[in-house]
Amino acid sequence: MKKTRPTLALGLLASLVLTACGAAPDEGASGGGAASDFTACIVSDEGGFDDQSFNQSAKEGLDRAKEELGVATIAVESEGSADYSTNIDSLVQQDCDLIIGAGFNLDVDLATAAQANPDMNFALVDSTFSDTQGEPVELDNAKPLIFNTAAAAYLAGYAAAGVSSTGIVATYGGMQIPTVEIFMEGFARGVERYNEDNDASVTVLGWDPDSPSTGSFVGDFSNTKEGQSLTEQFLSQDADVIMPVAGPVGLGTLSTVKASSGDQAVVWVDADGYESTSSGDLILTSVVKEIGIAVYNTVQEATEGSFSSQPYIGTLENEGVSLAPFHDYDSQVPDQVKTRIEELRQQIIDGSLDVSTPYDPS
Structure with a gap:
């Protein structure tokens, strides 16, 4: 999974964040109308x-x-x-x-x-x-x-399995709660679907749909060192695509993968990590919530x-969630995998493919 384009590091948008009580509101640029009040x-x-x-x-x-x-x-x-x-x-x-x-x-x-x-x-x-x-x-x-991120995570799992050279991918969460588990469940099921379609045997570390209690979790959304430790464990087991579902803890995964100087990739979540992080060259794709x-x-x-x-x-249907582009990895994703992902996406949207999980919001 070697990248063929140079690294692109996009800086974060600067913003003023108030951390104390009593600060004055930041006035909008547009004037007039009820919105201005x-x-x-x-x-x-x-x-x-x-x-x-x-x-x-x-x-x-x-x-x-x-x-x-x-x-x-x-x-x-x-x-x-x-x-x-x-x-x-x-x-x-x-x-x-x-x-x-x-x-x-x-x-x-x-x-x-x-x-x-x-x-x-x-x-x-x-x-x-x-x-x-x-x-x-x-x-x-x-x-x-x-x-409902299950569907987009399903597509990400399919993509991860489709580019894995070792036949081993991994995921872990911050806290073991439904909004995290839904990503991991969808991801693992997407890998399963890839295996079914291609008579393959790609393995998922960190989550087993049949045994969720054995999943890998940090326990919070702030311990980047634990994120690094879990990532090191996955890398030692030859995982070459990792999806952290842990907010800023995932930055520990990015730093560890970058330091490994190997041929590994990361699936980001919530935002398009290619744009939101400074490690876009490591991002295979992202499961995006259009928050x-x-x-x-x-x-x-x-x-x-x-x-x-x-x-x-x-949802995928109302474009509230999506699978981000492959960006620098685009040439590394086989055309048949891209085509199949689009077919699956359409099937999910039209209702002919059910990828619901026990963790879906209602």
Whole structure:
């Protein structure tokens, strides 16, 4: 899987992130209309807005809303779980019209704030809302933004198997939760489909659909050293394509693969890693959640008075999830694999191929 084009390292978009209470909102560039009097706010989880994954994607959606809709914005970054409640309260105190939480870890604190502030709207990326007992709760002013990534991960697994030289690929997760397991399950099933189509025997390390309790997990979304350690283990077992589903922990995989100077590739998740990380030359493809679009659309709906608590579920069909281009690896992916992936994608969209998993959002 040698790359034939030079490395392309794309820098991250610079952004101002407020980390203290009481900061003034960042005014939008466009003036006039109701949107100019609207303040849209966001709070990150512990991964921060520079995670090169879903926090960053959510922030980019808010930034787009500021530029195109003319809304004022406030972004508050959390360094740990102890910050969630405080950061959300700071946004409430600043009279945000819409508060968006990035990540399932904010489900309880954001639901609590939504219940206490029925005149404010809230949205949560990648999760439904939960009460203090951890039970799902539905509120008129709280909208989940969730993504069915099983199908896109299925296609990524097929691609990984199709380019593997060793016949061994791998995946691991941050925490063992449904929004992580769905990636790993889809990936493994995609490999299985490749094996069926090609009478092959590509092996998946880190996840077994028949034994999910044996899956490989870091335990959080911040321990990059553990991500490096798991990656080293996979490389020692000859895995040559690895998919980390662990937010910024995946940066540990990129650094380890880069240091190995071998012929390995990485499948990124949430954002297109070729564009969001500085290691695009290592990215085979990415399982993309169009989080930025979901955030932007939610802000737009709120400014227009059409905000609803109806969950947004991103799918292949509505283009809420996708398989990113192969970029530098394009010439390394056999044409028959590309053709088959497109066939499978269309079959999933038209409903003739069912790739549902036990972890699908509802």
